[in-house]
Amino acid sequence: MSGRPTVLDDLAAAAAERAAALKKARDLDELYQEALLYEKRDFAAALRAPGLSVVSEIKRASPSVGFIGEVDPADWAAGYERQGASCLSVLTEPDRFKGSLQDLDAARDRVAIPVLRKDFTVDEAQVLEAGTRADAVLLIAALFDAASLARYVSLAVEVGLTPLVEVHDEAEADLALESGASVVGVNNRDLRDFTVDLATFESLAPRLAGATLVAESGVKTPGDGRRLRDAGADAVLVGEAAMRDPALVAKLSALP
Numbered sequence: 583m584s585g586r587p588t589v590l591d592d593l594a595a596a597a598a599e600r601a602a603a604l605k606k607a608r609d610l611d612e613l614y615q616e617a618l619l620y621e622k623r624d625f626a627a628a629l630r631a632p633g634l635s636v637v638s639e640i641k642r643a644s645p646s647v648g649f650i651g652e653v654d655p656a657d658w659a660a661g662y663e664r665q666g667a668s669c670l671s672v673l674t675e676p677d678r679f680k681g682s683l684q685d686l687d688a689a690r691d692r693v694a695i696p697v698l699r700k701d702f703t704v705d706e707a708q709v710l711e712a713g714t715r716a717d718a719v720l721l722i723a724a725l726f727d728a729a730s731l732a733r734y735v736s737l738a739v740e741v742g743l744t745p746l747v748e749v750h751d752e753a754e755a756d757l758a759l760e761s762g763a764s765v766v767g768v769n770n771r772d773l774r775d776f777t778v779d780l781a782t783f784e785s786l787a788p789r790l791a792g793a794t795l796v797a798e799s800g801v802k803t804p805g806d807g808r809r810l811r812d813a814g815a816d817a818v819l820v821g822e823a824a825m826r827d828p829a830l831v832a833k834l835s836a837l838p
C-alpha cells in the first residue's frame with residue numbers, strides 16, 4: 583500500500599478481520615460442503631434475459647453519501663421484485679453500508695429472483711459463506727492480483743455461485759477477462775475518490791465484448807439506463823436512486 587489508505591483499503595482491512603473471525607468460528611471443509619449443497623438461482627441467466635435487466639440494491643448507507651434510508655430488507659426486496667427487478671444486490675458490509683448477512687437472508691427468503699452478496703471479498707472463506715446463502719458474489723478486481731482473482735472466480739463457480747468481477751479501468755478489465763469471469767461489472771464510481779461518470783462504462787465495454795456486462799453506480803434516470811444499454815450493458819445495478827424512488831426500477835426494467 584502506498585500513501586494514505588483509501589476508503590477501499592479500510593473496507594478491505596475490516597473485511598479481512600471479519601473473515602478471520604469467520605475462519606475461527608467455522609470449519610472451512612464444512613462451509614465448503616454447505617455451499618455446494620445450497621441450491622442457487624441463476625444470476626447470470628437473469629442478467630442475460632431479453633431487455634435491460636435491473637439489479638436493484640438494498641443500500642442503507644454508503645461512504646460517499648452517508649445515510650440513505652432505513653428499510654425492512656424483506657419488504658424492500660419484495661417491492662423491488664414487484665417493480666420488475668431481475669436480481670437483487672444486498673450489501674452485507676456492516677460499518678459504512680449498515681448491511682448484514684441477516685439482511686441478505688431476509689431479502690432472499692422473500693423473493694424468487696437471484697441475489698448478489700455485495701461485500702468486500704478478500705478471503706476464500708467469504709466466497710464459501712456467500713455460497714451458503716446467495717446466488718452470486720462480488721469480486722472487486724482492485725483487491726486482487728491476477729492469480730488470486732482467477733482462484734476466487736474458480737472457487738465461486740465450483741460452489742455454484744456466479745462471480746461478478748467488478749472493474750473500473752482498462753488494467754482491471756484485462757484482469758477480469760484473464761480470470762475466466764463471464765460476468766463483469768463496470769463500476770462507474772471510482773471507489774477511491776467517489777467520482778461517478780457513466781462514460782467509464784462506455785469506454786470499457788468494447789474491451790469486454792463477449793462478457794455479460796453490468797453497468798454499476800450512478801444510474802438515476804431511465805435516460806441513464808438507455809445510454810448504458812446502447813453502450814452494451816446487459817444490466818444496470820442501481821442502489822441509491824432505487825432506494826429513494828423504487829418506481830425507477832419499473833421504468834428501467836421496461837426498457838427494451
Ligand SMILES: O=C(O)c1ccccc1NCC(=O)[C@H](O)[C@H](O)COP(=O)(O)O
Pocket residue numbers: 589590639641644645646647769771773776798799800801819820821822823
Ligand atoms: O457507494 C459508495 O459510496 C461506495 C464507496 C466505496 C466503495 C463502494 C461503494 N459503493 C458500492 C457500489 O458500487 C454501489 O453500491 C453500487 O454500484 C450502486 O451505486 P449507486 O446506484 O450509485 O448507489
